[in-house]
Amino acid sequence: MRSRKRLLFNAFSMNCVSHIHHGLWGRADTRQLEYTSLDAWIDLAKTLEKAKFDSLFLADVVGVYDVYKGGPETSISEAMQIPVNDPTLLIPTMAHATEHLGFAYTGSILAEHPFNFARRASTLDHLTDGRIAWNIVTSYLPSAARNLGFNDLPKHDDRYDRGDDYLAVLYKLWEASWEGDAVVRDRERGIYADPAKVHTIDHHGPYYEVPGPHLCEPSPQRTPLLFQAGSSDRGREFAARHAECVFILGSGRRELIADIRKRAAKHGRRDDDIKICLGVSLVIGGSEAEAQAKARDLEQTLSLEAGLAHMSGHLGVDLGDVDPDRPISDFEFNGVLGFLKSFAAREPDKTLTFGDLARRQLSGNWIVGSDEQIANKLQSLGEDGADGFNLVYATTPGTFVDFIDGVAPILKARGLMQTEYDPGPLRQKIFGDAHLSDRHPGAAFRRI
């Protein structure tokens, strides 16, 4: 039997009360209300590390979902990604309580100047001994842009052009400013670093002018492991160039995976230079019946209102006027509602309402099953091209604990989940090398 490739497992969370499956925060079996407690985050990190998860992946958004019904009221009432606290400030404490777990965090190129962002990322990489990943986002909420000094959200493609320039600054700071042997720490001669080996970067780009040098000495990974989640044409192109891990949440996966790999190849990158991680929502039981009962119980408390507010923000279209009881036969699922078509197509015989569809979207189209069924499903997604998963919680740490207790042992027995951590920084654990691959565009900025 040929040895199977191991899959990556990341826990998906956010420094807020309600992340994806809204309406559940008030349940007694979830710790979402403890989002400002470092103890709760430390417990989660230790739980994940004990089970050999690759990382905890923290989403973020710097803005409020205010499209639904023309304002932020529903989001605020439902704690739907507001309040939302800074994710980076959780990481060092969790890293100090663990030894191997990685920490991916989301950061928008609109939120911070690259010179300052580069320093913060390097500081995190130092403090975690090289266990950080950055999920590059270009923002999609007009609210974020307005609050951050952009009159309005820059146009979609323009945001990616800005992203390319932002990353050029970062690569130069992280990879080119300090040579590998610049830091000598010579106590006898009183020389900490050799100034001849610390360089300005003199970046003059279309968006940024940054002379440098970088303020930090090289951290274990230099460039943090790079995640990206683009799915538009320009977003895929951006991911194919920069991402080492691509995070896909939603449908149309096979085509998207194939397309990103094809685009990456044009940039001289190989299939195994990019790991594809699928977002999956799992409801797990010892038996299928138990799992189904659990799903029905969760669905009782899901909030349709919050789901529609979330969706409206993503789409940029106010779904507040749509009657949830209208049958879907009334709709043409084109344009922005096109993503609902696949849900409708799956159950052609039923008289579904718009609310039914929205609820399915809200539950993240979750996969419900026994430990073995879930393990089989993940294995089959792996055989279909996925390299790993971001596990979306319904309750936290409940969903992760269910996975760890029931599914993980099966996956480990099949060689699909690691049973020990490899040594070294996060990139080394995943790709075998602490530093960017020579085929990555960031490597081109290195000094020879």
Added chain:
Amino acid sequence: MRSRKRLLFNAFSMNCVSHIHHGLWGRADTRQLEYTSLDAWIDLAKTLEKAKFDSLFLADVVGVYDVYKGGPETSISEAMQIPVNDPTLLIPTMAHATEHLGFAYTGSILAEHPFNFARRASTLDHLTDGRIAWNIVTSYLPSAARNLGFNDLPKHDDRYDRGDDYLAVLYKLWEASWEGDAVVRDRERGIYADPAKVHTIDHHGPYYEVPGPHLCEPSPQRTPLLFQAGSSDRGREFAARHAECVFILGSGRRELIADIRKRAAKHGRRDDDIKICLGVSLVIGGSEAEAQAKARDLEQTLSLEAGLAHMSGHLGVDLGDVDPDRPISDFEFNGVLGFLKSFAAREPDKTLTFGDLARRQLSGNWIVGSDEQIANKLQSLGEDGADGFNLVYATTPGTFVDFIDGVAPILKARGLMQTEYDPGPLRQKIFGDAHLSDRHPGAAFRRI
């Protein structure tokens, strides 16, 4: 005997190798090389808390000192505030390891947009249970401005005007956006917060347009305790308006203290609304002779080169051409070199050289003495108007440990240093109330 007012004690440090007294990082009796180790920072925080320090005060600079000899070479070679890592990322871990110690951090209004800055500060205040202070700086290094997207450093007074607008945004986000009873966490009805009590701020200022609302629910202090260190005319005015603690490093203290209190009174603030903390460098021994021997030993390893690079950056004048062996009688200590006049005046009989003066500046004009002598000196500075001190280290934690073992017990016996922490957030420990005083300008932004 009337009860004496207790003084504040803050340890002054920075997330870098060499902070103030340069050239000492290579000594065996200092942990400066461990600046990327969370364990070293946790040890320091625990040591300070055990001795009932009020806070650990972290300096910062987002740029490199590159004026001396026309470039950053000396700074890089001497680790003179480069490398310099982000200070905020150290704080949650130290807070988790302690219960009462405060954490002041320095942040420049040029480094980050106020909308994002406000969220980061609120996150810190949540994670530390209200134990943070922000030292407001407006940047003085042209290198910082150039790297952060300003073509050059904005003019001095303009930076303070920008600072006023920046703080107006912050006060509105922290004090006015979320009402005190906005967060209800009603599990039964599924309501986290009452949208009618969460407000946009609709700020239209000369520098910033920020609609809001704030992304964070109210943290224990809302506005972090505010430190400021302005000494210019405009800087004093800024401090007199905004600062709750003023940090003074250098000479001319009496006049400066009186002037800031006078200006504050014009804004309707009382003398006891503002605490004045003096930066002091202490070399402490069991006896005076022991302290003097310690000072001579430290002076052996002080680096004049690094000191001149630091001074050149502060002054904006390259001191690289000045011959350190020239007697000071050759100089007119006017203009940028005026600050050296007080050093020269103190020892009129000696034939001092420029290098001698620079070395005194470099040693922070340290106070050398026995435990009792140091305690007397601090008491007398307190009687002269100081409300507390930022202790500058020569070696870390050595300087702090010397103070804790020898001086602190004397001060505590005299009622000049707290022996127990008061309960509550940092501002409550110092001013008796967790929130801004009604006389502070930030309070004017509150909703009634």
